[in-house]
Amino acid sequence: MVAQVKEVVGGFMSLLTGMGITLREFFKPTVTIHYPRQTAKIPERFRGHIQFKPDPETGTSTCIACQLCAKACPSDCIELDGEKKPGAKRKSVTWFHLDFTTCSLCGACIEVCPVDALEYSKAYNLASTDKQQFHLIDLVHQLEERQARKKAATPVAPPPADTASSSAESSSTQNEQPAGN
Numbered sequence: 001m002v003a004q005v006k007e008v009v010g011g012f013m014s015l016l017t018g019m020g021i022t023l024r025e026f027f028k029p030t031v032t033i034h035y036p037r038q039t040a041k042i043p044e045r046f047r048g049h050i051q052f053k054p055d056p057e058t059g060t061s062t063c064i065a066c067q068l069c070a071k072a073c074p075s076d077c078i079e080l081d082g083e084k085k086p087g088a089k090r091k092s093v094t095w096f097h098l099d100f101t102t103c104s105l106c107g108a109c110i111e112v113c114p115v116d117a118l119e120y121s122k123a124y125n126l127a128s129t130d131k132q133q134f135h136l137i138d139l140v141h142q143l144e145e146r147q148a149r150k151k152a153a154t155p156v157a158p159p160p161a162d163t164a165s166s167s168a169e170s171s172s173t174q175n176e177q178p179a180g181n
Contacts, residue, residue, distance in 0.1 A: 069109035
């Protein structure tokens with residue numbers, strides 16, 4: 001009988017402890033993020049899939065197709081090829097395929113690159129019902145798409161107008177009255 005009373009009292013104390021924690025948490029501010037309308041701040045050291053860094057002057061890749069990244073990859077998920085274009089000093093990459101389904105995000109390819117052409121992306125919400133979308137990611141094509149989106153999003157500044165002629169035009173249009181008055 002004493003053991004049963006101790007068990008009931010212990011269960012009741014456990015219930016009060018749990019209810020106390022629940023009541024304390026109930027009055028704290030919420031930390032819910034309403035995705036996709038809001039997104040969490042991505043840590044600076046987040047590792048998404050690899051991507052090419054664009055050359056600041058040309059917007060193209062600085063990759064020289066040396067194959068060091070493919071040789072350093074423990075997952076064997078990188079394939080690339082390049083060619084030396086006429087008049088160029090170095091080879092340039094023509095295609096670069098990443099099999100993201102087997103990539104371990106170890107960073108060996110980024111560390112070994114002699115021209116610092118690779119970086120981690122900040123893309124974290126990659127989702128698909130089709131494995132083929134991640135089986136072969138073409139980084140050259142992906143860089144070209146990013147640069148095209150960047151160009152399309154950059155507003156073009158209008159040419160500077162001649163201030164004397166524009167002020168004369170605006171004053172002449174203000175003085176015109178509709179015919180019929």
